[in-house]
Amino acid sequence: MGAYNRGVGRQDLGWSRQYLFVAAVFALLFVVAFGLFAQLTISQLSRSYLEDVLLTGRAQAEELAKQFRGEGPLYQVVEKKKEALQRLSLSLARKEVIESVEVYDERGRLVWRTTTRSEGVPGGFPEPGSEFVPLPQGEHVMESQTSYQIRVPVEELATVVVSIPKSALEQRIALLRRQLVVRTALAGGATLTMMVLAFVFIGHLIKRNAELEARRLRDRELAALGVLAANLAHEIRNPLNALSIHLDLVAEETSADPSAAEAVALAKKEVSRLRKLVTDFLQYARPSPPQKEPVEVEAFLRDVAALLGPECERAGASLTVGASAGTLLVDRGQMTQVLLNLGLNALQALHEAAVKQITLRAFRDGSHWVLAVEDSGKGIPPEELPRVKEAFYSNRKGGTGLGLAIADRIVVAHGGQLILQNRPQGGLSAQVRLPAAAEGVYTLPGGKA
The missing domain is CATH 3.30.565.10 (Histidine kinase-like ATPase, C-terminal domain)
Structure with a gap:
């Protein structure tokens, strides 16, 4: 039985090592896969956010271009809609990524500007003598080293230019990345913790099942040994009864010899002890249910x-x-x-x-x-x-x-x-x-x- 237990112990130890190795490999693969997923998600988020900002800037430019269409000369429109443009300036000042909105006439002269990121200057008309800026024809997005410019033409009268600085975009994207990394790490940590707990629980169940199976096999072997021992005890009891009867006969024949009588009495005592042992063993091995x-x-x-x-x-x-x-x-x-x-x-x-x-x-x-x-x-x-x-x-x-x-x-x-x-x-x-x-x-x- 000791060798059996040692064998079961070695099997349990080997199984535990294999299980821990598989769990460690799975956890490593999970972390790598989760990291790749987070990296792809962050990259996709950066692109999506940039596209969203550019679309927002274009929408602002088109909204402003509507203010100038079909209203007559550009300078008169700017003067007439001064209050509306100021409200637009205040609205754009609340935007975190749009730096400025500018309006140029057909000759490339700056007519109106709102600077949303300059303190105390919500927007307005440019100073006299502003430089002419040559603009390409058509609607498109221009990228410089420091900003993106979204240009929307207003018929043949003017061009609306929305400037979005790259530094503001990078700061905003970095903030979103940090938030995403933190949330992803929390979600991944919670998921990994749950998986570890699940692995531990499953491992406990598997180990418990292995122990129960080993115990079942051991109990079956012990039951078989018990049946065998009970049968042997039953077979031994009959010769003991015969031996006891013959010892009684020998005791009668040797009653005149004290030493022989003492030896026979000792033998009868040992036979009686063995018979009691066999009887007790049979009763223990084959218990009968109580009849109350x-x-x-x-x-x-x-x-x-x-x-x-x-x-x-x-x-x-x-x-x-x-x-x-x-x-x-x-x-x-x-x-x-x-x-x-x-x-x-x-x-x-x-x-x-x-x-x-x-x-x-x-x-x-x-x-x-x-x-x-x-x-x-x-x-x-x-x-x-x-x-x-x-x-x-x-x-x-x-x-x-x-x-x-x-x-x-x-x-x-x-x-x-x-x-x-x-x-x-x-x-x-x-x-x-x-x-x-x-x-x-x-x-x-x-x-x-």
Whole structure:
């Protein structure tokens, strides 16, 4: 079994390393893919934002060009719509990326300008003597080292020029990039965290499933070994019975020889011990379900005391019985065996005790009945208490290690609990806690509780 566990442990370790490697590779690929996606998104955003700004500038230029179409000479139109142009200047001043809007006449002279990025100069008419600026014909976008110029002709009278500085665009795009990077990082981090948690959870489920599968295989092997051992024990018990009968015959023939009689008696004792071990093992390996019936507590405890009394007399121990009135719903035979096993263990613990006292008690504790077997021995060392109910564990020479294991299994089958604890005044208290019949007191046909 140890080699089996080591093999399972090595498999789990190898699987864990493979899983961690796959998870790390997947996380790396996810980060790389997410980074490429973010880079492409940022590049596309920059282009889209530039196109959007240029379209906005063109729309502003066309809106301004409408102010001059079909209204007569350019200078008269500018003078007549001075207030409207000033409102437009204020509106453009609130734009973050449009630097200026200029209007030139057909000869290339600057007629009107709004400078939106100059403090205290929202726009207006140019100073006298402004230079002539030659403009190409047609509507198009011109790019210089510092700005974009969107030019929209107004029939043959004028040209509207909207200037957008590259520095303002770069600052705006940089701000948008930073915001996008932060949001993308947050979204990617949240997604990666969720995926890591999902990987951890899936890994836990896979590991748990592997453990359950390994446990299932182990339990199946143990069950097969148990069946084999039970069959072997059954086959051994028959020869032991025959051997015991023949030893009885030999004892009769050698009764006149003390040394031979002593040897035969010793052999009979060992055969009896082996037969008890085989019987206990068969009972432990092939437990039968309890056949519950109503049992009157006081009478039941007196019957157990009657069976245990002769053993107490031979050991020189006194036996005290105390029980509350009531009814248990138990398998009488199995529960009798439990109390007998506990009582015999208590007797064996009194071997070196100065005062040899055993007490059988039964009392109600809330919704449970407690059947207690207490002795005045030395108790059980605290470090051994957690193990004494394990099968084949015994700290007594010649013990089978199955008495408490069988008792515990029977109590659990009844829906109860076997509690072993050392008493403050010395000795051990073995308590069988059982649920009361029908979560209350069982009523006998005669009306007695």
